[in-house]
Structure formats: C-alpha cells, structure tokens
Amino acid sequence: MRKFSRRGASVAALSFPTWAYLVFFFIIPVGLVLWYSFGYKPDLFTAHSNSTLSFDRYVEAMDPTFLSTFINTLQIAGLGTLICLLVGIPFAYWMAVKVPSKWRGLLVALVLVPFWTNFLVRTLGWQIVLAPEGFVSDALQNLGILNGPIEILYTRAAVQLGVVYNYLPLMILPLFVSLDRAGVSLREASRDLGANRWRTMFEVTLPLAAPGIISGALLVFIPLMGDYITASVLGGAQGNMVGQLVANQFNSAQNWALGSAMAVMLMVFILLTVVIVGAIYLIIRAILRFNRRVLIEEPAS
C-alpha cells in the first residue's frame, strides 16, 4: 500500500509539466469560459459579471444571425474536410506507395512548407492571388478564359479555398503515415487472392488507413470550425464564420458573457459532430464485418 502510493507520487511528480500545463492552459480557461457563459454584461464599461447566474446568454446567442453563421460555418468546415480528404487520400497514397522511398522525406518536407510561414501571412497571400486586379485575374483575362476580373475575393468560395489550403497538410500527414505503415505486401496479398485494384482499395487499403482518415478528418474539422482568421481575411461580409462572432464579442463588443456562451455552444456542437461521425464510422465497420463474416458450424464432438 505504502509502496503503491509512493510510486503514485513519483509518477505524479514526473508528469508534473504535462498535467500542470493541461490544468493551467486548458482546463482552467475552458472552465472559466463555461463559468462566464452563465453571467451577464452589467454595463457598457464592464466586460462581464457573474453576480446573477442564468441561461439567458444562451437564449440571446441563438438569434438568427448566429444560427445562420453557424450553419454557414458547418458547411464550410464539412465541405473543407471532405475536399481535404478527396485531395489528401490520392496524394498520400501516391506518396506512400508510388514514390521511390528516397524521395519520400523530401515530399513530406514539401507538404510542410506552408507551415514555415505564419498562418496570417499566407492567408493574406491569397488576397493578392485572388484580387480582381491580381496576376491570376490578369492572366486568365489575357488568355481569354475570363471576360472580366475574377470575383472570388470576399466570398464564401474564397474562404473555402483558403481553409482547404491552410488545413490540407494536417490531412495529408496522418494519411501518409497510416498508408505507409500498412506496407505494400498486404495489397499484393489481396491482388494475389483475386481482388482487383478497386476491391483491394475498399477491402484492404482504406480499412487499414481508417485511423489516419479519422485523425486527419478531426485535425482538419475541429480547428476549422473555430477558425476566424481565414474568414476575416478572405471572407469579408459574406463569408462569416462563428469564430469571428465569438472574437467580436470578446474584442469589440466587450460582452464576455455572450462570447463565452457562443464559444460553449460551438464546443458542444463540435463534440456532437465528432460523436455522430464516430457513430457512422462504427456502423459502416459493423456492416463490413457482417458482410465478410464466415459462419463455421462447430463440429459436433
């Protein structure tokens, strides 16, 4: 008993940096946001007060603007994750399977190149690329592909483009790792046993890449739901995202209680989405297992 507690104490001491960091920079801030969301804004010059507690801020948050922005955000995040998957899977497959292994390290480094630049700076870069008087617009007009300047900046399409660009590496890397780890021999075994390319893809390659697909989708979807830089820089008035509304409440409106309520709703919703997608994954897996099950009659002994 004494030995056990001493061992427990040493484990706690060794992991101090980890749990202290988590407690001070994650659990306490999230707890504070949750606590603030039950308060209110007492007057023009005070950001929040918790002297009376209520759910009023949640009611206040659910106004039509917030809800429509929320749906907008969900569409951008969902579509963004889907596009990242559709682009990421073939690219990661190519990287993990087709490319000679000596080039793989270089390709991984190239995938990470965007991260060498600040998030805000590279998003601002898209403003230049997409500008109606920018070089892309000029080139397309000179080639006769477009009649007038491109009108994509400050629309939802620009935000969609921006988020796919910003989050694609986060999708490619876990996909690459899971495809690379699965190795070539299992796919060869599948072909050897009479499965064509497509059956091999759906019965061996993708099921084995499932952990990568799931972690990639979460890595893209979750930060994307809370992203407000991309939307602020490229979206203008049309491409609003919830993150901007939350930031506005904290920074401009100085209504921390309402901002917190919005943030909590966002978190709950992300959690719900993840649970739903997880359930869908489990159902698909159960169906696949049911389809390939082998019922062997036990020999009567």
Place this chain on the structure above:
Amino acid sequence: MTQNSTLSPIVGNDSLSHDSGSVQIRGVVKRYGTSPAVAGIDLQVRSGEFLSLLGPSGCGKTTLLRMIAGFEEPDEGDILLAGSSVVGVAPNKRPVNTVFQAYALFPHMTVAENVAYGLRQKRTPKAEIAARVSEALELVQMSSFATRNPRMLSGGQQQRVALARAIINRPKVLLLDEPMSALDRKLREEMQLELKVLQRQLGITFIFVTHDQAEAMSMSDRIVVMLDGKIQQVGTAEEIYTNPATSFVAGFIGKQNFISGTLGANGRVETQDGTFVCAGKSEAAAGAPVLAAIRAESIHVHTQEPTIEPNVVAGTMGVVSFLGDVIQYQITTGSGQELLARMTPTHGVLPAAGEKVWLSWAPEHAQIFPNPAPRTGA
C-alpha cells in the same frame, strides 16, 4: 543434368490435362536499372512437382517468383502457365497463389475471414465459403483459431493460416517465398515435413524459394540452384549433392573443402600439399588451374599415418567442435590450407588441438572444377 532425373519425364506434353499445373519459363530477363536481377532463365516446372529455387540472397530467385505471381513483369522472355502465356496478365487473374515471406495476413480480419478472402472475391456462395474455410483450417490444424485475430498468433500459426488462405483457392501453382525464414529451427523442420505431405495430398505444383540448402533438399522433387540471376544446376537433391555442376553448387550444398591446384594426368591434381588422385573427370586440359572439392564428411581423420589410402595429407589439429550428431575438426595442412572434416562421434579419444593428424579421402569423393579465380604466382 536433368536427363537422368528419377522422375518420369513428362516435359513437353503441354496439352495433357494432368499438365495443368506446369510452368514454363522461356528466356526471362528482368533488370532493375542497368543490373539484371534475372539474367536469362529457361525452366520447365512439371505439374504436381515440388520445385525449389535455391540460392544466396540477391540471386534473383524471389524476382523470378514475383514474375510468376505477376507482381513484376519480365523485360524479356515469356512465362507460360498450363501452356498459355501470363505475361501482362494482372496478378488477380492468374491461377496461382502465394505464401508470402512475412505471411501478409490482413490484420483487420479474423483468421477465418483471412482464409475466406480469395473465395469472397470470386463471389462464392456463403455456405460454400464456410464449408471450404472450415476444411482448409482443418487441413492446417487451425480450426480452433477461426475467430482469432492473426496478430494474436505465433509465427508458426500465422504461417499455417497463410498456407490455408492460399490453398483454399485451389491454385494450379502455389508459390512460397521463404515462408519458413521467421520460424525457429525445430518448428521449421516440423513444417517442412507437413508441407511435403500437404503437397502430395493436394497434388498442386509447389515452387518454393529458399536460401537454406537443407530445407530445399528435405522437401523438393527437384532443386534449381541459382547465382547472379542465372541457373547453375537443375536436378534432384541427390544429383546436386553427388554430382554438382559447378564449384559454386558444390560449395553451396553441404560443407565443402576446396584445394586449388593444377590438373595433371589421369585425374591427378597437383597441389602444394602433394598430388591427389580424383576419380571425377574434368574437361579441362592438363596444366589448367583447378579446384579439387572434398566434402567435410568425406574426409577421415587419423591419429597415426594411414598406409593404404591413396590421398593422405598431414596437418595440425585446430578447433574441434562438437555439433551433436557429428564432430567437426578444423585442420591446418603443411602449406597453410585449412580443411574441415566431419565425422560421427566414436568412443575413442578425440584428437586435441595442436596434435599432429593425418587426413585421407577416397578418390571418388573428390571432384574437380575449373578454378574460376586462380591465384597468380601460386
């Protein structure tokens, strides 16, 4: 070398129905970059035969196997299965199955699901799949593991599952790519016997890739010895052991001693340790540099100088290793040549290291090969 095979010669009867498992390899070349992995191979594999491709790593045996399976395509030549060319045919369309070196069992499926995989691809009815999976698992004695995950099995059990997964499809030819390299020695010897029995039972052509000469000899009807992408010799285990075609084959099978010298008259070889009589013939002209090959088990060790033996050489005993069924002696002759002798243990006193001993061997146990790399000035 294949003419005096102990098997009935059925080569050339492609049209016969019992030849459905034959494989013909005609002038196959495969290059990686500029260096050829397979440098022109012609081979006839008979239907129902257990054939081993034997050679050191990098000799092209696995590349040849992968070309039969369809994972690689030959740069030149043709591969025929049951009389028709399979070059350009996708692996999933070939009537062959493979047992992979690391087994390559699907980790997201149970043992039974792994075994059923091939049948499911052919859209076999569920009831038939169940019956045949059960039958195949029984054949490899893995019935009680049907619902297990392959990752929870030992190496030997995984290998049985891989075997069941391949043979359930009733392939015409089964390819085995060093399937026993991950097993320990005892298990490997058990599996060799089982595999041979299984092959007889099924009547499927087995093409077995290995670098282990003992493994090849214990199971094969015929052995193909390969080096540097080329065939060195094809024959039964006995033929290859008693009548090796080249010094490489002689050295690869069993423990071989090579003594370099020059060819004299009447099968005599002149070496630095004296002149030896060899019964084997050589086409080389007198005076040509040759290697005399004597197996370790053909050399006798004497503590007194023998009088009647034709080939005797004196030496000093080096390391004596007790290997269980045999004792291996390492002897250094007067000229500094090291020779290995293997004898079954007797009850007499073992010669100790440093003692003076005499070695002898019968003329029929010495073979002569042209010396591929004669030492200049020797």
